[in-house]
Amino acid sequence: MARVISDACVSCGTCEGECPVGAISQGDGQYVVDADTCIDCGACEAACPTGAISEA
Numbered sequence: 001m002a003r004v005i006s007d008a009c010v011s012c013g014t015c016e017g018e019c020p021v022g023a024i025s026q027g028d029g030q031y032v033v034d035a036d037t038c039i040d041c042g043a044c045e046a047a048c049p050t051g052a053i054s055e056a
């Protein structure tokens with residue numbers, strides 16, 4: 001499983017720097033998680049100021 005980012009994302013970029021495996025990148029209009037790379041550690045979810053990241 002992988003974390004997913006909802007449309008509550010305000011593209012602050014905080015999560016990208018928290019991800020230990022580089023699974024998060026800036027997508028079209030919001031940040032996105034590469035599900036194949038994500039190891040589901042939860043670091044991004046804890047760091048997101050808008051609660052946009054959750055378990056898929």
Ligand code: SF4
Nearest residue numbers: 009010012013015048
């Ligand atoms: S930390 Fe949250 S609001 Fe910021 S870019 Fe990541 S998902 Fe979007």
Ligand code: SF4
Nearest residue numbers: 019038039041042044
């Ligand atoms: S759950 Fe962990 S591995 Fe997956 S995107 Fe978030 S910080 Fe990266």
